[in-house]
Amino acid sequence: MILCDVGNSSFHFDNNGEIYTQSVETFNPSQILEDVYFICVNPHVIGLLNGLCNWINLADFIDMSKYYETMGIDRIIACEAVDNAIVIDAGSAITVDIVKNGCFEGGFIYPGVKAMQETYANISSRLDYSFNFECDLDIMPKNSQDAITYGFVRTFYTEVMSHGMPIVLTGGDALKFKKIFKEAKVDKELIFSGMKKIIQKVQPC
Amino acid sequence: MILCDVGNSSFHFDNNGEIYTQSVETFNPSQILEDVYFICVNPHVIGLLNGLCNWINLADFIDMSKYYETMGIDRIIACEAVDNAIVIDAGSAITVDIVKNGCFEGGFIYPGVKAMQETYANISSRLDYSFNFECDLDIMPKNSQDAITYGFVRTFYTEVMSHGMPIVLTGGDALKFKKIFKEAKVDKELIFSGMKKIIQKVQPC
Numbered sequence: 109m110i111l112c113d114v115g116n117s118s119f120h121f122d123n124n125g126e127i128y129t130q131s132v133e134t135f136n137p138s139q140i141l142e143d144v145y146f147i148c149v150n151p152h153v154i155g156l157l158n159g160l161c162n163w164i165n166l167a168d169f170i171d172m173s174k175y176y177e178t179m180g181i182d183r184i185i186a187c188e189a190v191d192n193a194i195v196i197d198a199g200s201a202i203t204v205d206i207v208k209n210g211c212f213e214g215g216f217i218y219p220g221v222k223a224m225q226e227t228y229a230n231i232s233s234r235l236d237y238s239f240n241f242e243c244d245l246d247i248m249p250k251n252s253q254d255a256i257t258y259g260f261v262r263t264f265y266t267e268v269m270s271h272g273m274p275i276v277l278t279g280g281d282a283l284k285f286k287k288i289f290k291e292a293k294v295d296k297e298l299i300f301s302g303m304k305k306i307i308q309k310v311q312p313c
Numbered sequence: 314m315i316l317c318d319v320g321n322s323s324f325h326f327d328n329n330g331e332i333y334t335q336s337v338e339t340f341n342p343s344q345i346l347e348d349v350y351f352i353c354v355n356p357h358v359i360g361l362l363n364g365l366c367n368w369i370n371l372a373d374f375i376d377m378s379k380y381y382e383t384m385g386i387d388r389i390i391a392c393e394a395v396d397n398a399i400v401i402d403a404g405s406a407i408t409v410d411i412v413k414n415g416c417f418e419g420g421f422i423y424p425g426v427k428a429m430q431e432t433y434a435n436i437s438s439r440l441d442y443s444f445n446f447e448c449d450l451d452i453m454p455k456n457s458q459d460a461i462t463y464g465f466v467r468t469f470y471t472e473v474m475s476h477g478m479p480i481v482l483t484g485g486d487a488l489k490f491k492k493i494f495k496e497a498k499v500d501k502e503l504i505f506s507g508m509k510k511i512i513q514k515v516q517p518c
Contacts (some may be wrong), residue, residue, distance in 0.1 A: 220436070223436050
């Protein structure tokens with residue numbers, strides 16, 4: 109079974125467990141003749157894929173009334189993958205979504221690591237530091253690097269922990285946040301788990 | 314008594330209670346003949362002021378060992394103004410400093426409203442919203458504007474409130490945050506209060 113998560117710049121494949129990526133710029137999806145179950149956040153690619161009868165859009169099998177209109181399909185599929193958890197997808201933005209008994213309860217969006225580092229650097233060259241994910245966030249900072257790390261990470265940590273739920277981390281920066289959320293489960297392929305769960309539910313043929 | 318808080322772009326005066334501003338570009342500080350007690354974060358202006366014998370730098374009367382080396386003098390003076398409080402100075406950056414029994418316990422730095430709004434907009438045009446300071450932050454968001462407002466404001470609120478201390482708000486965006494920190498005291502002239510407190514302590518002549 110071939111699964112594909114189409115982002116803004118890449119096709120991410122799970123081809124029977126083999127994970128690989130192709131560039132949106134160069135990859136021609138019509139070269140695949142087998143069935144491909146996909147989701148797509150890329151407005152330029154989705155029209156092309158919808159015109160290929162072996163590319164099956166899993167968005168068509170989701171009860172969208174559970175979510176909100178402008179919510180990305182990748183975020184929705186990550187929610188579908190869990191029953192009771194707070195899902196943190198740490199990418200260019202960090203989305204945080206709460207699912208209780210299989211129901212989406214709402215979520216929020218926080219800037220990603222790279223975006224936030226640039227934000228501090230743009231405010232002042234004196235705040236142009238990398239975040240220190242090893243920093244002890246139980247101590248109030250007394251230096252600039254820890255002061256911005258605390259500002260970015262500790263505020264986020266305190267809010268997430270206040271919900272008292274199991275945490276699932278995914279996305280490119282999942283392992284950085286695992287240093288902070290020590291009890292969290294990391295699942296880099298959460299999207300593919302969500303996609304498989306939907307396929308099993310609806311058994312499209 | 315004339316007090317002056319020199320920032321990167323302006324001289325902020327408290328002239329016997331009259332508050333006004335002059336541009337760093339055009340104002341000539343040597344035209345004032347009376348004594349002026351000042352603090353200055355502007356590296357280009359401080360040399361000039363130190364050469365004027367009636368401009369008295371209050372930084373010289375602070376026990377800097379209580380603070381850290383790269384901490385701005387404006388942040389230090391705001392801490393000197395309080396005995397037991399968490400001081401939030403909401404400007405281009407938001408500094409949050411804890412003072413217990415007159416001792417600085419540490420602090421953190423969070424991006425300001427304008428910087429954070431630009432950060433979301435730069436991540437995606439779909440996140441290009443103003444923050445909604447009227448939003449009910451006890452509800453998990455189900456739309457994009459509330460999702461970024463919650464990401465920016467609620468994470469910050471939860472962390473600040475976790476310290477269980479009286480809150481003093483200052484800086485250009487103090488009134489926006491007063492909508493969130495309903496019990497906080499707003500003191501737009503906290504820096505001048507801190508400066509007066511130091512003058513009373515040391516009585517320089």
